[in-house]
Amino acid sequence: MRRLLPLLLALALLAAAFAGASRLVTLRGDIADFLPAPATPEAAFLLGELRSGAATTLLIAGIEGAAAEDLARVSRAMGDALAADARFTLVANGAPRLAEEEVALLMAHRYALSPAADAFTEPALRAALEGVLDGLRSSAEPLVRRFAFADPTGAFLGLLRGWADGAAVRTAHGVWMADGPRALILLQSRAAGLDTDAQGATADAVRAAFAAAAPPDGARLLLSGPGIFAAEAAATVRADVKLVSTLSFLLVGAFLFWRYRSPLMLAVVALPLAVGTLAGLIVVDAVFGHVHGAALGFGMTMLGVADDYPILLVTNRAPGESLRDAARRLWPTLRLAVAAAVAGLLPMLASGFPGLAQLGLFAATGLVGAALATRFALPALLPEGLAVRPLPERLAHALLRLPARRGLVLGALVLVAAALVATGGPRLERDLAALSPVPEPVRMLDGQLRAQVGAPDVRTVLALAAPDAEAALQAAERAVAALRAAGIAGAIDHPARWLPSAATQRARLAALPDDATLAARLAAARDGLPFRATAFDPFLREVAEARAHAPLAPADLAATPLLAARLAPLLRRDGEGWRALLLPAEAIDPAALRAAAATVPGLMVVDIKAETEALLADGIATALRWGAVGGALVLLLLGAGRGLMGGLRIAAALAGALLLTFAALAAMGERITVFHLTAALLLAGVGLDYALFMSRSGVEEGTDDAARALGSILTCMLTTLLTFGLLALCRTPVLHATGLTVCLGVASAFLLACTLAPRRDAPR
């Protein structure tokens, strides 16, 4: 036990260092970091929307599983509670919710905000007064009286009705109710969509409001939105990873225990891995100021390569050789392996994707750290005498004879390559949704809720920039007018629909008839109706007052949260200037839209789906390009280390493994994503090690050496398979892709490394 002390002490020290580092290191999660730097204004706009667009703050809640009136009660209770919560900028559930001061403000500006241009002619006034009388006769009389004598033309209520037009949801029991029945609530959080912690808190607030609303038995809360997605995705991945890592820890532990007859081997493997991870974390944080969560995840995957270093060291030790001597003897090979892997990773640093650069740096640093720990720390810390169980003889025989079948295997590789080329190669994933770690049912629920709440699945966005808010509003008005003139029909949501430009507001106020004219027309319109002469004095007074009001500007909207919330997604500050968005409500022929938009200077048409796909394809292409550069660097290094033939042999084993992996993936119908590509990096690193160590011994060394090398690589492969194999069973795209690719690849890399190793006699 005493002899174990240094090793255990070192591990405890590392654990403490981890606790310290995790406090210092800033973790960030932003999938957009893994997309390339935008090359076009459209792509830049799209990236901005992905990162911080209004859509990222939207939450949709559905309540189901009870009778409609109970659902309505819960919806109202939740609506009231959440409307009072400062974390939400918008709470809409179909129930009218206007504060007194909001009513007062909108009433004061009603003639500037509403477009009723010809409401003040005598016939129009006559019709309006008859409408008022009819309303007074109805049971809605108290409501009618509240506004009718100040606003007989209904400008204010018309304004509210116009705003409600966008929502196509049916109302039942006073709230939005979809079939099912399912009560719907639309929420907008103040926190940015990418602030996962704050998004988690908002989701919790909604759940708490649901619980506080005393839902009847069986009632369920469904919650959807990008913020929820992030939390849900993180939870799914975490659960998957926890299960898989527990299982694989047990499997790997059992396997290593069997192979080395000692539980110690787990600690031996853990040490370089921990050193590498720690080094990667600290260096990436020091260089970038933060560590991207995905870079960490992928980087850890990549460090699966480092897992092999201690196994190679311990297993390759010859009988009677001290660990120190073995480390010294193996170091040139290990050094070459690490140098080649780092060379392969280096181009990622220059790739221009912040995420990819971090991943590269993390993995490279980690590998170097792990290799150094293996070379220098392990021999010093490890007690001698980790006996290795020999391989079953028949297996060793078969594997060591593989080089004899080299021609056959090479032929098969060529055939596979030809087949892959003939079938057009593996298909690339072009749908961003497929990359999402959000579980499929959650995405489907989101689509369903979105459709029910009438939030359009925005395909096309028109955007324009202006130096200030007023200019942006005027530009939006001109753009909509131009689109209409060009024959684009159908509803278009735009900021001036909610807040007309100051110019338009002034024009509307200027068009109001003067006091005397209006009084005369009103008197004529009243003729024969039972209204007293003074009944509409509030109307005359307020029209006169309206003329004196300054136009409402975006800065004045603090008192009207409803209007502010509706305007916010469509008009916002963008760097130095302002940006207005125009959202067509229904699918419009993109060609026609583009043609119409071309008549408006500065109006940018963004086809969301096409742009996203282009971004993604661009991303993968860039990754491949830098991968090729890395590959060339690796070749150079190998050539320098092993000579031309040796380098080629290793490169062939590596390329063959990649080829077989992607051929198998294609045959399985997998679409290649960025996750497969990063997993291929790991596979390339592992495959490199296998090939290097298999061919290390050369012909001059004995078959005992070869058998040991084989045993060490087989052990490496099996631990990798046990670690990543279970990931392939996960449904989360990133885990599934990584696991599957690594498993296929590691197996082919192993077999190819055996096959392409220098010929030698079979072991005795």
Place this chain on the structure above:
Amino acid sequence: MPLPDETGAAPRLPRRLLLLGLAAQAPDPLAAILAPLAAVRESRATFVEEKELPELERPLLSRGLLAWRAPDRLEKHTIEPVEERFLLEGEVLTIERRGERRQVALDAAPEIRPLVEAVRATLAGDAATLRAHHRVAASGGPARWRIELTPLSPRVRAAVQRIVLEGEGAAILLVETQGRDGRGSMRISPAR
């Protein structure tokens, strides 16, 4: 826990005084008025409604039919001058007029609930609901009675200060509403 015995062996002194005080009051007239109303499961009536508004030179008149079915369905069907259906059933108020149908949940309309419950809870003989929304003053006896309701909610009271219901036996004959600046009165004639 033993309940205090009203016929009174020997409860402690303060409770005894309290009981004496209650006993000194007349029996609750509201209960006596509501009992015959509560016994009616279904009834029909015609009504004539008159609304006086300060903005109008003459009152607005309307007439129609009322239908009640216990425990909670009240329909006011205005026939003249404009047809309108005003149906209160359970927690939902439905108004149909000129082909337009609107539904309001009473939960969502705290300003409306006291007003509609004034009539419905009286028809149902439901004193608890009346008292939940109004200060209640009842006078007269089962034969000829008068209930005066003052809304408890200040918001409602800003619009409607008082509702007076008058009736004979199990029938409401008059509902008078005194608003901020306007009055309404509905005269009701039981059918058959």
